Amino acid sequence: MHHEVSLPGTGFEVTVILIGLTLLITYFAAYRKHTHWPVYRLLLWGAGVLLAVVSLAGPLAGSAHGDFTLHMVVHLFLGMLAPLLFVLSKPIELILKTLPVLKARKLSAFMKNSRYLHVLHIPATGAILNIGGLFLLYMTGLFNQMHSSLVIFILVHLHVFLAGYLFTHVILEMDFTVRRYSFYHRATVLVLALAGHKILSKMIYATPPEGVSRAAGESGAELMYYGGDLIDVALIVLICYQWYLHRQRKYAIQPEPLNVI
Amino acid sequence: MSDQKQHVWSGILFGIGLMVVIDEVIFHQLLQWHHLYDQSTTSVGIIADGLLTSFGFFAAVFGLFMFADLRKKSATRWKRWIGSVCLGAGGFQLFDGIISHKLLQIHQIRYGVDILPYDIAWNLFALALIIVGAVIVKRTPFNREA
Numbered sequence: 001m002h003h004e005v006s007l008p009g010t011g012f013e014v015t016v017i018l019i020g021l022t023l024l025i026t027y028f029a030a031y032r033k034h035t036h037w038p039v040y041r042l043l044l045w046g047a048g049v050l051l052a053v054v055s056l057a058g059p060l061a062g063s064a065h066g067d068f069t070l071h072m073v074v075h076l077f078l079g080m081l082a083p084l085l086f087v088l089s090k091p092i093e094l095i096l097k098t099l100p101v102l103k104a105r106k107l108s109a110f111m112k113n114s115r116y117l118h119v120l121h122i123p124a125t126g127a128i129l130n131i132g133g134l135f136l137l138y139m140t141g142l143f144n145q146m147h148s149s150l151v152i153f154i155l156v157h158l159h160v161f162l163a164g165y166l167f168t169h170v171i172l173e174m175d176f177t178v179r180r181y182s183f184y185h186r187a188t189v190l191v192l193a194l195a196g197h198k199i200l201s202k203m204i205y206a207t208p209p210e211g212v213s214r215a216a217g218e219s220g221a222e223l224m225y226y227g228g229d230l231i232d233v234a235l236i237v238l239i240c241y242q243w244y245l246h247r248q249r250k251y252a253i254q255p256e257p258l259n260v261i
Numbered sequence: 262m263s264d265q266k267q268h269v270w271s272g273i274l275f276g277i278g279l280m281v282v283i284d285e286v287i288f289h290q291l292l293q294w295h296h297l298y299d300q301s302t303t304s305v306g307i308i309a310d311g312l313l314t315s316f317g318f319f320a321a322v323f324g325l326f327m328f329a330d331l332r333k334k335s336a337t338r339w340k341r342w343i344g345s346v347c348l349g350a351g352g353f354q355l356f357d358g359i360i361s362h363k364l365l366q367i368h369q370i371r372y373g374v375d376i377l378p379y380d381i382a383w384n385l386f387a388l389a390l391i392i393v394g395a396v397i398v399k400r401t402p403f404n405r406e407a
Contacts, residue, residue: 195312236322
């Protein structure tokens with residue numbers, strides 16, 4: 001694979017950095033406009049943008065082309081950690097709160113009425129796009145083709161990020177969503193998707209993708225497995241914490257007879 | 262769910278999760294008796310193991326949040342909860358020992374040794390945990406007036 005290290009090229013990297021800057025500036029402008037938006041969300045957004053950018057441009061992205069373990073670092077950053085940071089910074093809510101009222105209403109009505117978005121918001125859709133996409137990437141020749149075609153490379157990375165974001169967004173329901181699902185529904189899909197991620201990392205361990213050596217496949221798969229565990233635990237803690245908060249709010253509304261000891 | 266039941270479910274879920282994590286940390290990482298994957302692992306084994314680990318992580322965290330919720334809404338009886346943890350942990354270990362190790366053959370406890378004593382110790386310990394847990398839970402009913 002070493003002869004293809006030059007991909008994807010400077011033009012691509014500059015574009016990525018420009019998109020990253022645009023995302024940062026847009027969020028910052030909205031943050032300034034909103035009077036009570038917490039600063040930690042701005043920092044989370046910034047960290048998310050930074051992780052996504054270093055996954056695609058710069059030294060880490062460059063080395064990830066010939067090194068399967070580093071490729072997995074990129075995979076964890078771009079497909080799991082950056083999406084989580086983006087979801088935690090609630091960008092959609094920020095947009096809706098800083099747009100002029102009429103425009104915000106139009107936008108939220110458009111999102112709530114869009115059939116397409118409703119289908120995307122089914123938790124299983126996010127899980128299948130996310131984990132299913134990874135199965136396609138690593139279990140077919142796609143991984144190898146990705147390194148010789150810039151178009152495929154861009155599409156794959158765009159998909160990994162967007163599917164990761166959609167999945168995290170729908171499972172956690174922390175930001176504005178077009179539809180709400182019960183905790184148990186989302187938790188079940190989360191457990192199944194995490195299982196899929198673990199199963200896939202073992203399959204990569206057993207049969208690495210074309211063009212990846214056995215040793216590289218093993219260390220990459222181990223990183224995917226145990227690194228994935230860390231982010232999985234974060235997702236599980238967040239979804240359970242929300243369940244807990246929701247229950248506390250219920251007690252606050254009707255304190256009798258639950259608080260009588 | 263009654264507080265009485267919430268004690269038991271919270272404990273059982275946390276117990277299951279605790280066992281999964283202990284298994285990962287002690288047997289996989291520290292002792293390295295069994296690994297992430299070895300060539301004899303069947304695809305059923307890989308799928309079952311993925312589902313179990315993933316559910317275990319969730320159970321450990323959700324069990325603790327259920328317990329935190331219990332503390333907020335009423336009160337807790339620690340002994341009853343700990344008994345339920347033993348019940349969950351023992352139940353999972355027995356399941357692991359019989360279904361995963363023997364029926365599905367996902368992996369063995371250890372390789373390159375006579376496995377029988379390991380299997381017996383594993384499952385007896387699981388049974389002991391279940392019995393101890395059941396006795397404690399039975400003896401520590403929970404109602405808020407008590």
